[in-house]
Amino acid sequence: MGADLSLRNPADRRTSRRRPGRPQLIRIATITVLLLFVLFGFPQLLSLYYIDTMTQVAVYSMVTLALGVLVGRVGLVSLGQVAVLAIGAWVAARLLFATTQPYPVVLLEAGLITMVAGVLIGLPALRLRGLYLALITLMFAGAITVVLATLNFPNGGHGFTGYNGSLVHIPPIRRPAIAGGDPAYFRYAVIVAILMFALVLAHTKTKPGRAWAAIRQSEPAALAAGINTTLYKLWAFALASFITGVAGGVLAGAVHYLYSIGFPTQDSITLLAVTLMGGVYSMWGAVVAALLYQFLPALLNNWGVSADWLTILFGLGVLQVLTTAPAGLADQVPKDLARLGRLLSRLLSRRSPAPGKTT
């Protein structure tokens, strides 16, 4: 695998093992305030349309987070993450119809079952170089689309598939008792997402995170350092599948009705595109990616602009990220703003020729 997607200069990598100093505390405080605002401010300020959209953003931020772990931390590329999401949603919907288990238990089960499925898919490909994994996941996405089209999502029927084509009154997929309404469910989704982000943080700050970083730098070197590369790659794949499965469970409750046409193969590709655009090296990137993926289309839809323009934009974004800005928007925008600020202040103080580029 060797030189994967990381193009970053090692010199400008921030030292993450700093003692919690003042900047750190300010950062934690900012994040807390931001989260409180999202949890309590958003449901007050936004219309129902945008609350639903933000619920989707919360769901997909988990998916892009999972994909970001694979791509950014380990250097594995999955082109089938939406198919994994579909598995999670399917399992959750089936369990929600079949049992009266509390919602969090169902989410956990959906995550675990999806994890097993993801590991089974990843196992043959993980022995190989990254390109093979990307290809096999793309084919997997195509295959899952086929299976779902035949199997359909559970709609309250009986049997293994839980699908009854002749059902007239299809019952909605239930939500947790404490989060029946849309604003409450939005908060629920955000809290689940926060837990998933914390789970990833717990991984990246400890042994698995260091092993992944070593694998990303150079697999032979990691092997020589005594790291069980297959185990840790599989671990990353399992973690990503688990998080995506949980996201699928949240999605099932959010939309009430699931249809197989809602998970086409091309969405997996678009998802990789936005994840790369958002930035795979930071967790903010996952949020940015989810906003690109769910919020922008909702906004354009409101304005009556075709979503095809977004597809084109995402395509251009991928090429831009891979050629010039490997750390994505989450990294690029603050840098550009800082650079722009410097440029402006220089222009204001003295009209000297500015060497820095603004883009």
Next chain:
Amino acid sequence: MPPWSDFEPFIVSGLALGGVYALSGVGLVVLYRATGVLYLAFGAVGAMGALTAWSLGQAGAPGWLTWLVCIAVAAAITLAYGVLFGPALAKRDPLVKAVATIGLTLILYGLMDLLWTTSGGEARSLTLPSDNGGFSVGQVQVDWTQVIALGAGVVITVGTGVFLRYTKLGTAMRAMANDREITATLGVPVRRVEAAAWLGCGVLAGIAGLLLADLVALDATTLTFLVISSLAAVLIARLRSITITFVAAIVVGLLHDLLTPITSLTNYRDMTPFVLAAVALLVMPRSQVMAQSREEA
């Protein structure tokens, strides 16, 4: 199990499909060996060409012109991408190069959906004159398009093999597959050879797009993702042998169509590429894979 006679027509259609997958696969392998790029936009550029040809046909252009335009569009887009982004990404990992072509896929996909929208339920079709006429083998009717498809697969595979073995350009491509830097040091115009590989791959994408639009359907999504079948063949051939690519492509096409008459499996036949590729990966000896990684590292 349905009687054998039910399978017979599907042998013909499967071989035709396999032929197109084979020529696509050969194009993908040659480009990958020469430039290190796995061209995932192969299906999308073919679809772009086919849809452009359809529009020209609607405007009253003669058939032969629309076919040429189809191939020219696919070749032009591919060459432009290769010349613009090839050098910029030349030193990157094959995975990065492959993901970059996904960017191109999305751009083309968005454009096609914008220009030839399917939301109106308008069904398009592209028919070649070779659909009419043909001959029959026993009970089975074979049309000329199917013959052309399989024939093109065979001719392209053999032709590419000969080209790589005996021509100067082919030798340069094989040299670049081994080591780009050393080849450049030896005085081979690396960029020009790469451009030739891109152009060749684009032409094949155009031909594949034209044939698949006739054999399968003229639809942006279908054509874009039919590349998955060729990718399976390429993967089974471990991105190197064009002979294995050809055989694997024929098997993928044939198996896919032979599953059609079996009622219990017919809905799952589109999984064929995935299943075959996954099985191939499982039985692939690890030693070979590791050797390959070292070579390409």
